[in-house]
Each structure stands twice: as C-alpha cells, then as structure tokens.
Amino acid sequence: MYFEFIKIQILGILQYKKAFTLGLIAQLSSYGAEFFLLWIIIDRFNEINGWSSYEVLLLYALNLCSYALASFFLSSPSSRLSIMIKDGTFDEVLTKPLNSFMYLVCREFNSGYVSHLLLSIAAMSISLLNLHISMSLIHILFFIVVILSGALIQGAALLLTAIPSFWVVENSSLKDVLFFQVKNFIRYPLSIYPTFIQILLTFILPYAFINFYPSQFFLNKQDFLIFHPLFQFLSPVFGIILFAIAYVLWLVGINNYKSTGS
Template structure:
C-alpha cells in the first residue's frame, strides 16, 4: 500500500506539472508522432525500390515496426533515464533520493517518467492494425493475451539494459555517452533479424536482446513458425535482464560515494 500511494502521488503531481504548460505538452506529442512517421517513411522508401526484404513483404515489415513501437513506448514512458548522470550524479540529487524511505530506483523512475510517450503505443497499434488488414492476418483467441505478455517482456528487456547502463554512473561522477549509442543499436530490433549478418543476429538475440523487443514477438503474431520458440521466451528474457539491471543498480548504490566526496 505504501508503494501504491507513492506511485499514485507521483503520477498526480506529474499531471499537475505537465498540464500547467499545455502548449508544450501538445507540441511534444506532435513531435513524437512526426518522429515515428519519419521512420515509417523510411520503410516505404526502401520498398519503393524492392518488392521484398530478405523474404519479408512491405506489410510484414511495417507490422513488425508497428509492434516495436508499443513496448518501446512503455519503456520510454517509465524508464526515462537519459539525463540521470547530469541530474542525479553531477548535480547531487542522488543524495536527496537516498535519504527517503523508498527504493532509490523506484524514486528515480517516478521522478523521470514521461507517460505522454505512451502515445507511441497508440501509433504502433494503428500501424499494426493497418498492416494486419492488408495481410488479412488470422488472429487466435489467445493472441491478445500473448501480445500483452510480449509487450511487458519487451519493455522489461529495454528497461533492464538501460538500468544497467545508468548504474555505471553510480561508480563514476563523469559523464558517459554510452546510452545514445545503445539507443541506435536498439533500433535494429524493429526490423526482421535475418536481414543482418550472423554476428549481428547473435548479438541482438543473446547479448543485447533487442530482437525480443520487436522482431521475435511480432513474427509469432504473423504466424511465422521459424522463431516461435524464441518469441515464447520473451517474458523470460525480460525478467532476466530486468533482474540484471536491478542487481547492478543495487551494487552501484552500495558503492555510491555521494556528491560531497
């Protein structure tokens, strides 16, 4: 109950802050939609020069891209850790967080969350729906349930990786630029994995498993049996990487020296 009240309190405070500047809020929503539209245009441009991409049709690639937007939107809404180093380490706000009787990671997540990013999930669902209608996808009764499980698992994969990267700042007070690099690597997960080399396929599956965020679950929903087993372990991969992230975070907290040293 303590954490439930804490989460609701942070969320209500967030709404008060964001709605104080409604114009800025709306501009950010429109900007996010335009950014997603640019990526969709890129796919259309590619298919204007070819009929398929390593055996994948235009609609299938668009479906995979649309699916990817959903777990990515959940991640972006609740794991908005991009400026953690600057805000919490260099400016010393981590010391304030550690004086409060709640887990430090939860506090940071609640203070930096951006629920407006969930608009990306709406866009992703719309893109998926359009592509599915064009392909006449045959849905099973359990697909919506699997979809929710896959989305949570994919968001946990992303979240676990970025929590681990963020935790590096707890061991050093210097700026790190690894997160933008990892963001670019993560974008590979929004396309069919077999268009890449074997080395990249291995990395995206077993090292930085961004393929579990978009491709593997989406291919299962498309009734492609080649990757069905990998798709079904998406929740497990999410639990493992989230566990790694939390473990590294707790380790970093124990080694954190404070802003005064």
C-alpha cells in the same frame, strides 16, 4: 503513493497544455517521418528477405510500443542519473523512506512518450488488418505479454546503460551506442544480417526478442535462422531475467554510491 507521484507529474505537465500539445505534434512528426521513410524503402523493394512491408511494419510497431512503455518510467531517470550524481541531487532520492528505484522512476515519469504509443498502436492496427491476422483470445493475451516483455527488455537496457554512472559519471555515449544505435538493427528482420549480428542481438544484447522472434508466432513464419522455433515464446523469460539483473546491479550501484558532499 508511487502512483500519486505519476499523477502529480501528469497534472503538472497539463498545466501547460499548449507546450504539451506542441511537443506531442513534434514527436509524432519525427517518428511519423521515420515510419514513412521505412515504409518507402520496404514498399520500393516489395519485401526484405521474405518479409513483406506490413510484416516489417509490425516489427517497427512492436519495437516502438514497448519503447514507449519503458520510456514512460525509465527514459528520464536513465538520462538524468549522471547529472544527479554529479551535482549531488541524487542524495535526495536516498533520503526518502521509500524504495529508491521506485521513487525515482515514478517521480521522473515522462508523459512525452504518449505520441510514440499512439503512433505504434496505429502502425500495429494497420499491419494486423492488412495481414488479415485473426486474433483469438490466446493471440491477444500473448500479444500483450510480448509488448510488456519488450518493455522490460528495453527498460533493462536503459537502466543498464545508466548504472555505470555510479562509477563513471560522464557515460552518455554508452547509451547512444548500446541502446539507440544497436537497437536500430531490429527495425528490419534479423535474418538479413550476418551470423555474428544475429548471435549478438539474440544472446548478448537480446533486442531480437522485442519484435523479431515473437512476431513470427502471429505471422506463422519459420524464419528462426540458426535458432530453435521455441525462441518465439522466450520474450517473457528474457525480459524478466534482464530486468532482474538490471535491478540487482542498480542495488550494487547504490551500495557503491559516494555523495559529492554538496
């Protein structure tokens, strides 16, 4: 049933093919420009703290790919939750004889992130080919695990920045700061930042596990800063734990939800 919601959402969007195509082109242009700006900066300086341009490109691709997967399901719910609570339409979610979380994320499935996914796949292919990385079966399987783990981390972050809406309705700035602004740091190697930022992005807001630590497994790098090399394998652990925490807090928010009565 949940997949039927996704199917209906996609079919509805495809009824307006021109609008979907224009939106796809706009997103590709926007993120493509961001990618080329990043490329120009890295290419101009040849490397950043021992990371070559194609290695930084891999960081960018892992971040964008996992963001796309997470945003398919959680971008719209995390953006619309405060509005739904404010105008009372969230009540409709709770009246369905389904898991409220699963119902909401499938009903609000956002296919607009296809462009992000395509661009990230292209960037990953370019970086892996130019770095001459031989991908064994183990490498391929771990690569998939890393992307899914990154999606769990990003999805948890989107959810965690939306959950306060159950208590403080107008909180869009929280998502802007804790998700979009802070996550900009992982466009570049974590080792270029001061120790405080490294600890922040490793333990408090563990975005470094989206790309920085796991990428070193494929690149055969030893840039683990003050941390243990084992960190390159911990993305699934952080992804599962963070998403579990986010889901538990979602349930707490549901239990504390007070309808507008409209």
